[in-house]
Amino acid sequence: MREIRREDDGALLGFLRPVDGGWEPLTVFGYPLGEPRSEEDAFEEVHRSGLELLMRRWEFLEDGEWYRCEILEANAEEVRVRPADYRYPHNVYALTLERPGPATFRPE
Template sequence: MIPEHWSPHHREEDGEVLGYLRPEPGGHVPLTPFGHPVTGPLPEAEARAALDNLGLSYLAGPWLLTLPHREEPITVRILEVTPERMRVANADYGYEAADIGHVFVLDVPEPGRLRAAGP
């Protein structure tokens, strides 16, 4: 569940939640809707601009999910994010323990098992 002290940031055109601002010393950390930091602490206006610039593009890219019984993370795609949980689908052909498309349900905010793939 999203902590109460995180402030939601909505897209101006349609009110869609683009992420949250987490207050910290030195500013606000812009976070994806599942709690992944976009940058470090920034002044509030810059943190909001970072979320506006990111939009929902994070949904299109692959992510890496760390599993407790596996040394290497697996590639997943984000299917859905709510303030309580997120669903990601296995997209890793080298992961034999689950079929492609197998859905993993993660808590939100996601505690660090998920990271963006690539640079």
């Protein structure tokens, strides 16, 4: 995987992963930002939406139910979220999701 960083301050924006003759743009925690494409287009996608997507509301899957949440922290290994759904049955401030993918974590 290739790290993509912002030029001015070195902040990690996401990654590019080579796949079948193209490049898949990924968030800082490895979530796909779309279909594989040319390296240049994937690079632009990470710059355009890599960090912006982290500021949106997300949903996580627990016991067969999807619950709204906000991302507090994210890195290559895990994402720390705060449940933001009145239906969530547990009284917790934050949860840590290890390497969440589309099957268990998605943008709202």
